Amino acid sequence: MSAANVTIRDALYEAPGPKTKKRIRFFTVVSLVVLAALIFLIIRQFYVTGQLDAKYWSLFTRLTTWKFLAGGLAGTLKVALVSSVVSFAIAFLMMVGRISKNKIVSWISTALIELSRGIPTLLFIYFFFLVAPQLGLKLPTFWKITLPVALSAAGVVAEVLRSGVNAVPKGQTEAAVALGMRDATVFTKIVFPQAFRYVIPSLISELVIVLKDTTFAYVVSYADLMQNARVLISNYDALLSVYLVTALIYILINYLLNKASVAVARHRSAVPGATK
Amino acid sequence: MAQEQNKTERSEQTPVIELRHVDKHYGSLHVLKDVNLSVQKGEVVVIIGPSGSGKSTLCRTINRMETIDAGEILIDGEHLPEEGKKLAQLRSEVGMVFQSFNLFAHKTILDNVTIGPREVLHTPKKEAQEEALRLLKRVGVDTQAHKVPAQLSGGQQQRVAIARTLAMHPKAILFDEPTSALDPEMIGEVLDVITELAKEGMTMVIVTHEMNFARRVADRIIFVDHGVILEENTPEAFFTQPKTQRARDFLNTLKGRDK
Ligand SMILES: Nc1ncnc2c1ncn2[C@@H]1O[C@H](COP(=O)(O)OP(=O)(O)O)[C@@H](O)[C@H]1O
Ligand SMILES: [Mg+2]
Numbered sequence: 001m002s003a004a005n006v007t008i009r010d011a012l013y014e015a016p017g018p019k020t021k022k023r024i025r026f027f028t029v030v031s032l033v034v035l036a037a038l039i040f041l042i043i044r045q046f047y048v049t050g051q052l053d054a055k056y057w058s059l060f061t062r063l064t065t066w067k068f069l070a071g072g073l074a075g076t077l078k079v080a081l082v083s084s085v086v087s088f089a090i091a092f093l094m095m096v097g098r099i100s101k102n103k104i105v106s107w108i109s110t111a112l113i114e115l116s117r118g119i120p121t122l123l124f125i126y127f128f129f130l131v132a133p134q135l136g137l138k139l140p141t142f143w144k145i146t147l148p149v150a151l152s153a154a155g156v157v158a159e160v161l162r163s164g165v166n167a168v169p170k171g172q173t174e175a176a177v178a179l180g181m182r183d184a185t186v187f188t189k190i191v192f193p194q195a196f197r198y199v200i201p202s203l204i205s206e207l208v209i210v211l212k213d214t215t216f217a218y219v220v221s222y223a224d225l226m227q228n229a230r231v232l233i234s235n236y237d238a239l240l241s242v243y244l245v246t247a248l249i250y251i252l253i254n255y256l257l258n259k260a261s262v263a264v265a266r267h268r269s270a271v272p273g274a275t276k
Numbered sequence: 277m278a279q280e281q282n283k284t285e286r287s288e289q290t291p292v293i294e295l296r297h298v299d300k301h302y303g304s305l306h307v308l309k310d311v312n313l314s315v316q317k318g319e320v321v322v323i324i325g326p327s328g329s330g331k332s333t334l335c336r337t338i339n340r341m342e343t344i345d346a347g348e349i350l351i352d353g354e355h356l357p358e359e360g361k362k363l364a365q366l367r368s369e370v371g372m373v374f375q376s377f378n379l380f381a382h383k384t385i386l387d388n389v390t391i392g393p394r395e396v397l398h399t400p401k402k403e404a405q406e407e408a409l410r411l412l413k414r415v416g417v418d419t420q421a422h423k424v425p426a427q428l429s430g431g432q433q434q435r436v437a438i439a440r441t442l443a444m445h446p447k448a449i450l451f452d453e454p455t456s457a458l459d460p461e462m463i464g465e466v467l468d469v470i471t472e473l474a475k476e477g478m479t480m481v482i483v484t485h486e487m488n489f490a491r492r493v494a495d496r497i498i499f500v501d502h503g504v505i506l507e508e509n510t511p512e513a514f515f516t517q518p519k520t521q522r523a524r525d526f527l528n529t530l531k532g533r534d535k
Contacts, residue, residue: 180368
């Protein structure tokens with residue numbers, strides 16, 4: 001998404017003139033001052049309420065704490081990775097179904113996509129956690145979080161893929177058809193590879209959402225970063241410090257994902273022919 | 277020109293392309309009205325007519341890129357089916373070159389030329405590549421083989437598109453205004469390639485606004501207006517003494533524009 005924003009911003013606004021530059025500088029200074037003041041107030045409040053006491057922070061001097069968090073992070077990444085792959089596979093099928101010439105298949109796929117997009121992740125989790133076992137479907141804890149996260153993302157991913165497919169110029173299909181390619185070949189060899197390139201930045205943005213959704217793992221007691229953070233909190237009675245560190249780790253990962261997305265977008269527009 | 281004496285002999289052969297009583301509508305617009313056309317092996321037919329007269333539609337119905345409402349289309353005597361494997365196969369036998377080149381943007385020039393034979397004719401990779409390089413050399417872009425389309429000029433792209441079509445060993449090639457999207461300095465290089473093909477006896481249907489080229493390359497000129505074939509003539513006759521007033525008017529507007 002951020003990559004798209006860059007181009008939209010470039011298209012909408014001209015380069016700032018001297019007056020605008022001056023105004024931008026003024027507001028930059030003002031916002032920095034406000035931000036500094038806010039941070040100061042927060043830290044002061046922490047200090048006053050004793051949250052900065054060593055007892056809340058000393059756990060971070062221990063290697064075991066970090067190992068424990070790293071274990072949680074590994075769990076988070078595993079869920080995120082497998083969810084993404086599963087989600088992509090389901091999304092691909094739903095998208096192909098939706099653009100199918102078969103009306104019924106298309107209608108069913110559209111309905112599934114809307115369901116996936118409309119149902120909150122937590123409801124999917126409750127289904128696999130609470131309802132499915134009663135129906136005799138007993139899944140390992142890992143899948144109780146991974147499947148719901150995947151299903152919840154699949155609808156959006158399907159629509160992202162479809163937007164990519166729609167963006168491929170009609171002439172590409174026509175040229176392929178004129179060579180005598182069958183529909184399936186045209187799609188797999190010509191249309192989809194180009195569509196996929198168009199939507200890589202959007203797909204990476206979706207990864208951020210998947211990553212955030214994995215924090216629901218605590219609901220099913222799967223040892224992800226969030227769940228392990230909660231264990232630390234109750235063991236050390238250190239709410240704020242642990243949450244702060246955990247939040248920083250999440251921010252860092254998502255920041256890196258965003259960077260990757262922008263880099264991919266740049267790379268695409270730098271290689272002529274990759275876009276268009 | 278052995279053309280004249282061949283004429284009787286040719287008409288006994290099965291035409292490579294034949295349209296019988298073809299009708300097509302876009303909603304209420306009657307774009308093609310009872311179109312009859314047959315193109316013999318080795319013949320170059322040039323379609324001329326004002327913008328919006330249905331030239332592209334006519335060209336595109338030949339390999340069913342556009343459906344028709346009535347009539348028949350035959351390729352080498354075989355009825356063109358409406359869909360399926362047989363249609364794909366017949367399409368592979370009729371090449372098509374588009375105004376906007378339509379090279380596959382994500383593939384190298386070499387892969388653009390090999391993908392048809394590889395995917396449709398199941399030619400072995402090595403063989404397909406050797407032939408592709410030979411064809412690229414023939415159209416003068418072999419040095420660009422490993423670039424992607426956007427790195428090439430329009431003229432180069434269109435020559436690659438022709439090579440891509442030739443790689444399928446088509447029985448005929450359809451050109452829909454192959455030079456209309458090109459900068460003037462690149463038109464010549466593309467027309468030269470097409471002229472070469474004509475000399476080698478390739479069967480072609482060409483929609484173009486390049487009148488000198490049409491006169492040079494055509495065995496027959498078809499003048500289309502409002503979806504009707506108004507006139508079929510030899511280039512000599514068509515350009516010197518067109519039979520219809522419409523054709524005369526059309527040629528006059530072109531002359532006026534050239535000055
Ligand atoms: N897909 C379409 N839907 C509706 N009308 C179309 C479509 N394609 C072409 N037309 C119309 O059909 C007529 C013939 O178009 P075309 O064959 O492209 O003409 P030409 O190539 O001679 O300029 C035009 O009036 C055009 O607007
Ligand atoms: Mg046209």
